[in-house]
Amino acid sequence: xxxxxxxxxxxxxxKKKSRENEKxxxxxxxKIVMEYISAGVPIKILAANPVFINSLRxxxxxxxxxxxxxxxxxxxxxxxxxxxxxxxxxxNIPDNITLNNFSGSLCVALDFIQDPGNMGTIIxxxxxxxxxxxxxxxxxxxxxxxxxxxxxxxxxxxxxIFYSDLEKTLYIANRQNIPVYGATLDGDSIYETxxxxxxxxxxxxxxxxxxxxxxxxxxxxxxxxxxxxxxxFGIESLNVxxxxxxxxxxxxxx
Numbered sequence: 001x002x003x004x005x006x007x008x009x010x011x012x013x014x015k016k017k018s019r020e021n022e023k024x025x026x027x028x029x030x031k032i033v034m035e036y037i038s039a040g041v042p043i044k045i046l047a048a049n050p051v052f053i054n055s056l057r058x059x060x061x062x063x064x065x066x067x068x069x070x071x072x073x074x075x076x077x078x079x080x081x082x083x084x085x086x087x088x089x090x091x092n093i094p095d096n097i098t099l100n101n102f103s104g105s106l107c108v109a110l111d112f113i114q115d116p117g118n119m120g121t122i123i124x125x126x127x128x129x130x131x132x133x134x135x136x137x138x139x140x141x142x143x144x145x146x147x148x149x150x151x152x153x154x155x156x157x158x159x160x161i162f163y164s165d166l167e168k169t170l171y172i173a174n175r176q177n178i179p180v181y182g183a184t185l186d187g188d189s190i191y192e193t194x195x196x197x198x199x200x201x202x203x204x205x206x207x208x209x210x211x212x213x214x215x216x217x218x219x220x221x222x223x224x225x226x227x228x229x230x231x232x233f234g235i236e237s238l239n240v241x242x243x244x245x246x247x248x249x250x251x252x253x254x
Contacts, residue, residue: 028084032149132160181220
């Protein structure tokens with residue numbers, strides 16, 4: 001049974017301030033929770049229905065600090081979803097370290113991404129295309145927001161996410177002669193641009209794009225060309241998470 005104190009505690013972790021204070025975040029969904037357990041991620045609290053709990057092996061249960069059998073109604077109270085799943089877990093937020101060496105691989109930089117769904121989809125796309133690092137500006141949405149974690153579909157386990165002074169980070173990259181590819185509407189076609197195996201792919205805000213103070217660190221502007229009808233109504237650009245998938249794919253293909 002889920003006590004009132006435990007209920008309030010779990011609900012509080014839906015707020016960024018509580019997550020930061022406790023250094024914990026929520027994972028929802030049978031499949032995603034099982035991925036965390038199978039990956040050996042330490043689980044602080046598992047609130048789940050008895051059928052889900054009974055499906056766990058003894059070794060898996062032993063790695064969970066606290067297991068709380070719950071009813072559907074109890075899960076509904078603590079879930080951020082309209083229709084709750086059978087399991088919800090509380091896990092540790094990884095320590096936020098700084099990435100200062102950009103040589104040898106690709107990483108992603110995000111400038112003021114606001115929508116949790118977009119953030120989660122970008123994380124998922126990065127994992128799919130083998131990109132291991134995402135650097136977020138301080139004003140980006142919290143990567144450990146329940147909606148972001150849900151949208152990432154467990155991919156957040158495979159990507160290192162850093163929050164930093166993005167301007168300072170890109171300055172360091174420039175000093176190291178690491179290319180910074182900025183996704184803009186006036187860049188060169190990504191299909192006709194020489195792309196490096198190392199560098200930073202910079203994506204900007206959903207409505208305003210890359211901010212002016214950040215854009216000066218871009219060494220190569222890139223864009224996804226439009227192949228539709230010229231007078232297509234209402235299509236001015238791609239959603240940032242859609243654009244991210246196309247760009248990551250082309251970098252990986254090369």
